[in-house]
Amino acid sequence: MATYKDYMLFDKLPHTWCAGCGDGIILQSIAAVFAEMELDKHDITLVSGIGCFGRVDDYLDINCMHVTHGRALAAATGVALGNPELNVLVTMGDGDGTTIGGNHLIHCARRNIDLTAIIANNYNYGQTGGQYSGTTPTDSITSTSPYGHIEQNFDICKLAEAAGASYVARSTAYNPVQMRKLIRGGMEHKGFALIEVMVACPTHYGRYNRQGEAADMMKLMNEQSVPVEKARTMTEEELEGRIVTGLLVDKDREDYYTKYKKIIDAQNMDK
Amino acid sequence: MSKSVKKFIEGNNAIVDGAIAAGARFYAGYPISPSSEIAEGAAKELPRHGGVYIQMEDEISSMAALLGASLAGKKSFTATSGPGFSLMQENLGLGIMSEIPTVIFDVQRSGPSTGAATKPAQADIMQARYGVHGDHSIIALSPSSVQDCYDLSIVAFNLAEKYRTPVLFMTDEVIGHLRETVTEVEPDPSQIFNRVQPGEDVTQAEFRPYSFSSNMPAPMPAVGGRLLMRTTGSTHDEKGEFGPGPANIDRVTHYLTDKIEKNVDDITITRSYQLEDAEVAFITFGCSVRSTMTAVDILRAKGVKAGMLQLVTIWPMPEKAIRAVLSKVETVVVPEMNLGQLAGEVRKFNDYGCKVIQANRTDGVLITPKQILDRLEEK
Numbered sequence: 001m002a003t004y005k006d007y008m009l010f011d012k013l014p015h016t017w018c019a020g021c022g023d024g025i026i027l028q029s030i031a032a033v034f035a036e037m038e039l040d041k042h043d044i045t046l047v048s049g050i051g052c053f054g055r056v057d058d059y060l061d062i063n064c065m066h067v068t069h070g071r072a073l074a075a076a077t078g079v080a081l082g083n084p085e086l087n088v089l090v091t092m093g094d095g096d097g098t099t100i101g102g103n104h105l106i107h108c109a110r111r112n113i114d115l116t117a118i119i120a121n122n123y124n125y126g127q128t129g130g131q132y133s134g135t136t137p138t139d140s141i142t143s144t145s146p147y148g149h150i151e152q153n154f155d156i157c158k159l160a161e162a163a164g165a166s167y168v169a170r171s172t173a174y175n176p177v178q179m180r181k182l183i184r185g186g187m188e189h190k191g192f193a194l195i196e197v198m199v200a201c202p203t204h205y206g207r208y209n210r211q212g213e214a215a216d217m218m219k220l221m222n223e224q225s226v227p228v229e230k231a232r233t234m235t236e237e238e239l240e241g242r243i244v245t246g247l248l249v250d251k252d253r254e255d256y257y258t259k260y261k262k263i264i265d266a267q268n269m270d271k
Numbered sequence: 272m273s274k275s276v277k278k279f280i281e282g283n284n285a286i287v288d289g290a291i292a293a294g295a296r297f298y299a300g301y302p303i304s305p306s307s308e309i310a311e312g313a314a315k316e317l318p319r320h321g322g323v324y325i326q327m328e329d330e331i332s333s334m335a336a337l338l339g340a341s342l343a344g345k346k347s348f349t350a351t352s353g354p355g356f357s358l359m360q361e362n363l364g365l366g367i368m369s370e371i372p373t374v375i376f377d378v379q380r381s382g383p384s385t386g387a388a389t390k391p392a393q394a395d396i397m398q399a400r401y402g403v404h405g406d407h408s409i410i411a412l413s414p415s416s417v418q419d420c421y422d423l424s425i426v427a428f429n430l431a432e433k434y435r436t437p438v439l440f441m442t443d444e445v446i447g448h449l450r451e452t453v454t455e456v457e458p459d460p461s462q463i464f465n466r467v468q469p470g471e472d473v474t475q476a477e478f479r480p481y482s483f484s485s486n487m488p489a490p491m492p493a494v495g496g497r498l499l500m501r502t503t504g505s506t507h508d509e510k511g512e513f514g515p516g517p518a519n520i521d522r523v524t525h526y527l528t529d530k531i532e533k534n535v536d537d538i539t540i541t542r543s544y545q546l547e548d549a550e551v552a553f554i555t556f557g558c559s560v561r562s563t564m565t566a567v568d569i570l571r572a573k574g575v576k577a578g579m580l581q582l583v584t585i586w587p588m589p590e591k592a593i594r595a596v597l598s599k600v601e602t603v604v605v606p607e608m609n610l611g612q613l614a615g616e617v618r619k620f621n622d623y624g625c626k627v628i629q630a631n632r633t634d635g636v637l638i639t640p641k642q643i644l645d646r647l648e649e650k
Contacts, residue, residue: 064511065502066504067335071331071362073332083493260323267319
C-alpha cells in the first residue's frame with residue numbers, strides 16, 4: 001500500500017512555511033490523495049505559480065513545472081492539452097490564482113480543461129509581507145490597507161461556478177479529512193475541478209486583524225464553517241461571514257480535449 | 272526524393288506550413304494584426320496533423336501554454352505583433368530560464384503601443400534582444416521572402432530544440448502579407464532536430480534536467496515519461512530545485528548566455544549579395560533586404576562596386592560577418608525600418624574607421640531603393 005510518504009521529498013523539509021500556516025496540511029493531503037488513488041507518480045504533473053502555496057512543488061516527488069506569478073493555469077492548459085493522459089494538478093494561492101491570475105481562472109473554468117486546481121486562500125499575500133489580495137475581506141487590515149480595506153472581495157467558488165467550472169468545492173485546513181475527500185473527487189472528475197482551501201496566515205493577516213495565535217485562527221475558521229447542505233437552508237443574512245464547505249458544484253460536462261479530439265478524428269477520417 | 276510542392280501564398284501561410292513540417296503540433300495564441308493568418312492557418316491545419324490549436328485569453332497565457340505543451344512533449348508555436356510581443360516577455364523569460372523550447376513569430380508592425388496597427392516596421396529588434404528582464408541571450412531569425420518563411424521556420428524549430436530555448440522569428444508586415452511562389456520541400460527526418468533525450472540507462476538518481484556539465488543544454492524528457500521532470504523559473508540547481516546561492520545564481524546567468532553566445536558560428540546565418548569586390552556595402556535584414564538588393568543593382572549598373580550582407584540571424588549578431596565587411600569597405604549603409612537599431616549594433620563592431628550611414632524609414636511604408644541610395648549620396 002502506498003502512503004503519502006511515497007510522493008514526498010523529505011530531504012527538503014522542514015518546509016518554508018510559517019508555524020501555524022495551513023499550507024503544510026494541504027501538502028500532506030495532496031500526497032495522501034495520490035497514495036489513496038495509487039497513482040503512478042510519473043503520470044502526475046504539478047504546475048505551480050508564485051506565492052507561499054506555490055512553493056508546494058518543492059516537497060513533492062512528481063513532475064513539477066514551477067512558473068510565473070498568476071500563470072499556473074495557463075501553463076497547465078498547455079500541459080493538459082500537450083498530453084491529455086496526464087493527471088494535472090495546479091496549486092495556487094488567492095493572489096496567484098484569483099487576483100493576478102483571475103482572468104486565466106475564469107477562462108480555464110469556461111473551457112473545462114481537464115485538471116484539478118487547488119487554491120489556498122489565506123486572504124492576503126503572505127510571501128511579500130501581508131498585502132491585500134482579491135479575496136481580502138472588506139474592512140480588514142493588511143499591510144497595504146492600514147485604514148481598513150474598502151474593496152469587495154471575490155468569492156472564489158462562486159466566481160468559478162459562474163465561469164462554468166464543472167466541479168467546485170471548499171474546505172478548510174481545520175478539516176483535512178474533508179479536504180482529502182474533495183481533492184480526490186476533483187482529481188477523479190473529468191474536466192475542470194477547483195478546490196478552495198481556507199488557510200490561516202497567523203504571521204500577517206491574523207496579526208493585523210487581532211485574530212490571535214494560529215490555533216485561535218483555526219478555531220475561528222471552524223466556527224465560521226457551515227456544511228453546504230445546511231447552508232442551503234439558511235438565508236443570505238445568516239450566511240454573512242460564514243465559510244460554506246463541501247462539494248458545491250458537480251456537473252457532467254464534456255472537457256475541452258474530449259471535444260477537440262472529435263475534431264481531430266473527423267479531420268483524419270479519410271487518411 | 273523528398274516530396275515538394277509549389278505554392279503561391281503569403282509569408283504568413285508559409286510559416287504555418289514550415290512549422291508543421293518542422294513537427295510543431297501545438298499552437299496557443301491571441302489574434303493580432305498583421306499576424307492573424309498564422310493563427311487561422313494553425314487552427315485549420317493542426318487538427319489535420321493530430322495537433323491542437325487553442326486561442327487563449329491573452330498573449331501572457333498563450334506564452335505560458337506554449338511552454339506547458341512543450342514540456343509535455345509537443346513542439347509549440349505562436350504568432351503575434353508589437354503589443355502582444357510585449358505581453359509575451361514575462362513568460363518568454365520563463366522559457367529562457369526553464370530552458371523550454373518554443374517558437375514565437377513576431378510579425379512586426381509600427382509602434383509603440385497600438386501605433387499604426389497594420390503598417391510594417393522593423394522596430395522590435397532591441398525588444399527581441401533585451402525585452403526580457405535579467406541577463407540572458409536569445410536566438411532570432413528574420414526572413415526576407417516567402418521562401419524564407421517556410422525554410423527558416425524549420426530552422427527556428429531546430430534551433431529551439433537544439434539549444435532548449437525559445438526562438439524568435441522576427442518577420443514583418445511586408446513579408447507576412449507578401450504573396451510569392453514558394454517551393455515547400457518536405458524535410459528529410461535527418462534535417463529535423465528533436466530535443467536530446469536522456470540515455471535509456473540513466474536512472475532517476477543520476478538524471479539532471481539542468482546539468483551544467485557543458486555549454487550545451489541537458490537532455491529534456493517530456494513529463495509523463497520514465498523520468499520525473501522538474502522545471503522552474505527560479506534560479507535552480509542541476510536537479511531543477513530552487514538554488515538561490517550566489518555561486519549558483521552566477522553559474523546560471525553565465526550558462527544561459529554562454530550556451531548561445533559561445534555557439535554563434537553554429538547558430539548564425541548570413542547571405543552575401545555582390546559582396547566580393549564591393550567598395551560600398553549595405554548591411555540589412557528582413558523586408559529591407561528587398562529594396563537594398565535593387566539599390567545594389569542600380570549602383571552596379573552605374574559601375575559602382577556595391578554589395579550587401581543580409582543578416583538572416585539577427586540575434587546573436589553575426590559579428591564575424593559584420594566585422595569582415597567593416598574591415599574591407601570604406602562605407603557601410605544600414606537600411607532598416609526603425610531609427611537605427613541595427614546600425615547601433617554595427618557601430619559596436621566598427622574598429623576599422625568605416626563610415627556607417629543610417630537609412631531609416633519609420634512612416635509605415637516599405638523603404639525604397641531610392642531612399643537608400645539618397646542616403647548614400649548625401650554623404
